[in-house]
Every structure is written in structure tokens, then in C-alpha cells.
Amino acid sequence: MMADSHRPARLTRRAKGRFSRLPRRRLRVMAGLGIAALGCGALAACGSAGASTGPVTLNYYQYPDTSPATNTEIANCDAQSHGAYKISFQQLPQAADGQRQQLVRRLAAHDGTIDIMALDVTWEAEFAQAGWIVPWTGSNRASVVNGTIVPALQTAVWKGKLYAAPANTNTQLLWYRSDLVPNPPKTWAEMIADAEQLAKQGKPHYIEIQGAQYEGATVWFNTMVASAGGSILNPAATKVTLGAPAIKALTIMHELATGPGADPSLGVQMENDNRLAMEGGTAAFQLNYPFVYPAMKADNPKLFKTFKWALYPEVIPGQPAKVTIGGIDLAVSAFSQHKALAFQAALCLRDKQNQIIGANVGGVPPTLTALYSDPALFKNYPFHADILNALEHASVRPKTPVYQVVSIDISHLVSPPGGISPTGTEATMRSQLNDALQSKGLVP
Numbered sequence: 001m002m003a004d005s006h007r008p009a010r011l012t013r014r015a016k017g018r019f020s021r022l023p024r025r026r027l028r029v030m031a032g033l034g035i036a037a038l039g040c041g042a043l044a045a046c047g048s049a050g051a052s053t054g055p056v057t058l059n060y061y062q063y064p065d066t067s068p069a070t071n072t073e074i075a076n077c078d079a080q081s082h083g084a085y086k087i088s089f090q091q092l093p094q095a096a097d098g099q100r101q102q103l104v105r106r107l108a109a110h111d112g113t114i115d116i117m118a119l120d121v122t123w124e125a126e127f128a129q130a131g132w133i134v135p136w137t138g139s140n141r142a143s144v145v146n147g148t149i150v151p152a153l154q155t156a157v158w159k160g161k162l163y164a165a166p167a168n169t170n171t172q173l174l175w176y177r178s179d180l181v182p183n184p185p186k187t188w189a190e191m192i193a194d195a196e197q198l199a200k201q202g203k204p205h206y207i208e209i210q211g212a213q214y215e216g217a218t219v220w221f222n223t224m225v226a227s228a229g230g231s232i233l234n235p236a237a238t239k240v241t242l243g244a245p246a247i248k249a250l251t252i253m254h255e256l257a258t259g260p261g262a263d264p265s266l267g268v269q270m271e272n273d274n275r276l277a278m279e280g281g282t283a284a285f286q287l288n289y290p291f292v293y294p295a296m297k298a299d300n301p302k303l304f305k306t307f308k309w310a311l312y313p314e315v316i317p318g319q320p321a322k323v324t325i326g327g328i329d330l331a332v333s334a335f336s337q338h339k340a341l342a343f344q345a346a347l348c349l350r351d352k353q354n355q356i357i358g359a360n361v362g363g364v365p366p367t368l369t370a371l372y373s374d375p376a377l378f379k380n381y382p383f384h385a386d387i388l389n390a391l392e393h394a395s396v397r398p399k400t401p402v403y404q405v406v407s408i409d410i411s412h413l414v415s416p417p418g419g420i421s422p423t424g425t426e427a428t429m430r431s432q433l434n435d436a437l438q439s440k441g442l443v444p
Helices: 010-019 029-036 069-080 096-108 124-129 138-145 150-154 188-200 215-227 243-257 271-279 292-299 339-349 352-360 369-373 384-392 403-414 422-437
Strands: 056-062 085-091 116-120 165-170 173-177 206-208 283-288 307-310 326-332
Touching: 056 339, 069 085, 069 339, 069 352, 085 339, 096 116, 116 339, 124 326, 124 403, 138 339, 150 165, 150 384, 165 339, 165 352, 173 384, 188 206, 188 243, 188 283, 206 271, 215 243, 215 403, 243 422, 271 283, 271 292, 292 307, 326 339, 352 369, 369 384, 403 422
Parallel strands: 056 085, 056 116, 206 283
Antiparallel strands: 116 326, 165 326, 173 283, 173 307
């Protein structure tokens, strides 16, 4: 969610919500019971079953969407059900923390009015481990697996079982000004050197990236570690595996932050701040999501003429970057009274027709490989080939039920990036993450 990125309509309004992670205390089950005691009301439609003579009502919880995309997708599925169900769109809070908190409280109370949920790609392990969502099996699982981009599919797997269906995804590209840099840099070393040269010439030279103390900084670090050939945790999420790749990643982040390519506000910048800086003409490079393309076209048509894109810079020359994947996955609640219909509706919400709508109207990249060769996607995604390339080489964030703590620990240690001490930061991070895996220590 976030992001996810500020794309047209849905993309524009999901950036900070999707990726932001604010410090929080661990939730208590009794808090969930208190919320559930409210019963029906503003948070959900009363009950999930329709009248005996009409379609079943399926409550679908998702982030807010002010574009027509989600409502159009729901209308398509209602029509395709031929009266079997009617999807009721229940909007979660704007921020990712608020979304997760509301779902956790309801699910902890075994709320039977939740049928389908749009999960941030970091929640699956936690929700599956708690028994709040049910795995996809049989023909339903086959329908999801078939044709889905592999890293997107990996976000929905926990302990070998598929717990959700990737509905949309996201990844970052390098956006640059071709009037300043005719040939885009292929590596981080080249990009930092280009920025230094532009600075000497008195030209716009900043490299815009997410350096604030939130999920965006964690995503940047995860991308750099994976691109350096490493990982933060092992696949079983039982051991911290930072080491030399993490030190290399931290070294590059610190080099950027302390060089002329760093925006003075790097330590507080998020995705939209990066966009605005680029549109304002002070930057030469931007590492960001596809929302920046239509935004530049609308906000600065003159600069848009030289606004180009390329693949995310490599950490190791000759080895493609492994950009951290975003997006949402659709899960079925373990407490739904209509699981079979919920699976059917979820499959419809992420089918080819609706993913094209999500991309062209809502601005979120599809998870189905075949759609990237579909002309219906090309008009608004001239960069579709590079997006697919990035997605196919993508990395996923550490999959662990305590991801929220892991992410907060990381973001507090790498932000502001100018304060990074590569070997010292790696050692401190290793200690804190080990504590997190053992449920020790406090959230910063």
C-alpha cells in the first residue's frame, strides 16, 4: 500500500497510507472485543447474509478509493454473479496503520461480518499465523497461481500455503530528466557520480528518495540489501541474515545522504515529497512509483517533455536490482459465513478485466503477467515493459508475524540516512531484530 505512490485517483491517495508505518503499542485482544461490541454501525454493514429471497451480501474491506475503479470492479462482479452475491464496499481508514488496526480488532473478536479483505503485502504472515484468514486450495488456488507474477505471488504465501490472491502490485523505477542526463545511470555509483557532476555545473542534481522515518525507508533498505545479494531475515523468519550485503547497502545510503546529491530534506521525505521536488525542477533523479508519470504530465507539461524512466539502479554492476514489491492481496476471513462465495467474488475482483480497470483508472499495476502484453494497458503505461522487468526481479519484505516491529526497528535505524554508520548500524539492527523475533524489547 502503498504502498504502497501518488498515481491518478487511487494511486495518488494511497501513497502515504500504503507505506506509512507509525510507531504503535502492541494491540490487546480486549481492545478488539471492545470495538466488536459496537456491533453494527459506521464500520460495517449489519450482517453478511442478504434476505432469503435476494443475493448474499459480502462485506469487502479495502482502503479508500476516490477513483471509480473499485466501484466499477464491484459492479462488474455483482453482475457476473447473476444474483448469487452483492459486494458491499467497506472503506478502511486512509493510513495503513489504521487499516490494519481496524481489521486486527475485528478479527481478534471473530467478527463474522467480514468476508473479503484487501491486505497490505506485509500482513499475510501475521493474519495467517493468528488463524484469521483461510488458505486458498484446489481450483481456487490454481486460478490464482496460474499466470500471476511470481514475486507478487510470494507475498501471499506463508509456510508453504497460499493465503491471499494478489490483486495489484507496485514497484519503483528510476525517473530522470533527459535534458540533464541523456543516458540514465545503470548503477548507484554512476547515479551518485552524475549528481556530483551536475552539482559542479550548478544544475539541478538532487536524487529524490524516501528517507523519512517510516515504511518507505524500510523499503529502500530492503531493496538495497536484496540488490546486494542478501536478505534481512532467513525464509523461515527465525534468524537475522544481514551481514556484508546490509553493510554495503548502508554504505551507499550514507554516501548519498552525505553527498551533494542529497536533497536537504531527505530525512523527512516521503513519496509525494519526492514527486513535488522533481516537478519543482530541483532534482535530476527520482526513485519512485509510476504515479509520478501522470502527475508530472498534469502538473508540469514543460518538464514532462524531458521526464524519462529507466530500471532501478543496480547495487552490483551487471546484476538487476531487486526492488521491493508493493500492492494488496485479497484474503477471505476465517469467520466469514459465506466463504465459498467470498472466494468466488475475490477471484472476480482480481480477474483480467478488473485488473485492467485498476491499472488504467486506479493506477495500480496488474499482477497478471499476460496483461503487460495487452494493448489495453499501453496507453497509460508506456513504461509497462520496464515495470514487468522490475516486478519479475522484485524482492519481498521480510515475511514474519512481527513484521510491524521489524519495520519500525529498521526505519528508526536508517533514518535519517545521514546518521548511518554502516558497520555500527548493522550490528545494532541485528541485535534489535533478534529481539523482535523473540518478542523481546520494546517498539521504538
